[in-house]
Amino acid sequence: MRMSQYFLPTLKENPAEAQIVSHRLMLRAGLVRQTSAGIYAWLPLGFRVLKNIERIVREEQNAAGAQEVLMPTIQSADLWRESGRYDAYGAEMLRIKDRHDREMLFGPTNEEMITVLFRDGVKSYRDLPKNLYHIQWKFRDEVRPRFGVMRGREFLMKDNYSFDIDRAGAIRSYNNMFVAYLRTFARMGLKAIPMRADTGPIGGDLSHEFIILAETGESAVFCHKGLIDKDILGRTIDYAADLQPIVNEWTSLYAATDEKHDKDVFEKIPESERLAARGIEVGHIFNFGTRYSKPMNAVVAGPGGEQITVEMGSYGIGVSRLVGGIIEASHDAAGIVWPESVAPFKVAIVNLKPDDGAVSGACAKLYDTLQAKRVEVLHDDRDLRPGAKFADMDLIGIPWQIIVGPKGLAAGKVELKNRRTGAREELPIDQLAQRFG
RNA sequence: CGGGGCGUAGCGCAGUCUGGUAGCGCGUCUGCCUUGGGCGCAGAAGGUCGUCGGUUCAAAUCCGGCCGCCCCGACCA
The missing domain is CATH 3.30.930.10 (Bira Bifunctional Protein; Domain 2)
Structure with missing residues (x-):
């Protein structure tokens, strides 16, 4: 969605x-x-x-x-x-x-x-x-x-x-x-x-x-x-x-x-x-x-x-x-903080810069890949400041947040954040999809 | 059902005591700016003040009825 x-x-x-x-x-x-x-x-x-x-x-x-x-x-x-x-x-x-x-x-x-x-x-x-x-x-x-x-x-x-x-x-x-x-x-x-x-x-x-x-x-x-x-x-x-x-x-x-x-x-x-x-x-x-x-x-x-x-x-x-x-x-x-078994979506993609073509393109591709694997994914493609998106995402409690921004993407990486522990890891974007589904 | 409180813009509230132009913050819309934790600037829209009646030249404000909602207690998946 x-x-x-x-x-x-x-x-x-x-x-x-x-x-x-x-x-x-x-x-x-x-x-x-x-x-x-x-x-x-x-x-x-x-x-x-x-x-x-x-x-x-x-x-x-x-x-x-x-x-x-x-x-x-x-x-x-x-x-x-x-x-x-x-x-x-x-x-x-x-x-x-x-x-x-x-x-x-x-x-x-x-x-x-x-x-x-x-x-x-x-x-x-x-x-x-x-x-x-x-x-x-x-x-x-x-x-x-x-x-x-x-x-x-x-x-x-x-x-x-x-x-x-x-x-x-x-x-x-x-x-x-x-x-x-x-x-x-x-x-x-x-x-x-x-x-x-x-x-x-x-x-x-x-x-x-x-x-x-x-x-x-x-x-x-x-x-x-x-x-x-x-x-x-x-x-x-x-x-x-x-x-x-x-x-x-x-x-x-x-x-x-x-x-x-x-x-x-x-x-x-x-x-x-x-x-x-x-x-x-x-x-x-x-x-x-x-x-x-x-x-x-x-x-x-x-x-x-x-x-x-x-x-x-x-x-x-x-x-x-x-x-x-x-x-x-x-x-x-x-x-x-939803337990995964009841969470409304398992994963959320947080697009930090929707008007950046590379970032949005990467998000869209990731979204399609996860959808194709039947992973329930919520894509925050709204034109808002990062702070507002982080706040909303934490509020609604999706277990995994994939944070995609221009800096990481330049190095081919995205950040994966666990809502419950707050733990973050940087991953090559092409390795991300295999973590789910 | 006993006790207490509240109803004013989408949300949070002020104004009611002492009647006279309906206000603030957030949110929303437009533009600019900004872009890794609810940013900034400028402009705008949005309210029959829960409802019905009464008093008054005049009621969000005073009086009465009704409706709705919340909290504490007793009762319950």
Whole structure:
């Protein structure tokens, strides 16, 4: 993409409404614009990040055996009366009426709808287990939206639902998602720590929140430092095998949010191994047994023809929240520092002198070469002073900056700068393309 | 939902107390200059002062209603 043609409205000053760093940077870097309290429009740069996060989530869900569907945002109130949640859910649910005065709602979650889809489509234990997910916009009419996309009213969430014949199967499904979540967040460059959690209004008895550490996190968290350095990506995962040992490995060390915190247990950890910090919840997994299948009659025929109520679990990842969460975890004084896996572009070419034919020619050639290699590249071909370009480029956080100026070019060289470390190296221009793609 | 605050140009703000020509910085546009970290000079555009009503010769300013947004707390992917 050529920056001179890109819709990328960056801001020099902090908008007054934004208090936390991720919100400020998302507005300043032209990722989003607020349209109402807790509701945001995604601009091209932000949308690319959102899609990258979505892609990683999707790849890991598919690898773990979940199947993607897409359910609507608008649901019928009757569906929720069946589970008994229509009245219970309260003011957080946005209720609307259609032209025929039918009661509808903008879905805050999809347990009811998926249970109906499952119930109508699966009749035998032979068809289990099933795990269905979708990535869809949700609306929860929060009393007080804040922190930009981290606590919006409209948000993009991956939610999925597992159906098993018995509790042992349900726990296998739970463990699969537990490991898939570890991988998903690790691939985004995040240290997400699973913490034992309350199940809240969704119900059930087994639940973990996945929390990333950040100073601006909403909840206080306490854990064993050993969890920070655990690595999941270096391992080969076989989702058909029993993943309980891996789950145990992560859950054997102490980790709790303040609501589940046990001070006595925590203080038995050697002081040098204790970590008390703040965190942002980016995922939450639940096993809730027959909480929905029972009232909604989601049953299958067992081997002896008997009717068995299925065991369910649900699993959520806040996709839009992650954009803010990643920024909270990865920024510096100059702006955002995107991990490569979610960066809107992998490489940026900074043309320091657009009206110099040699410089512009070299930039254009480099751009074409990288494009041909399918490297996502942003070319700053704008007619601006170098300082303004450097400032913008650092602000939007592209991982690699290729800086092309007349002095270096005279010697056949360009500069490659790493956004995260600030490290620069001079390279012959014809060797550059092979560094990428 | 309890408490607090704010709405004036695209962004950040002053002006409101004490009614009388709507202002500053940044950004934008034009020209010149400059070109390795938001450079300089000159000129220009851009605002029914959130909205509705009231008081007044006169309202951004005083009074009332409404709407919107933000912060702290309780609640939440």
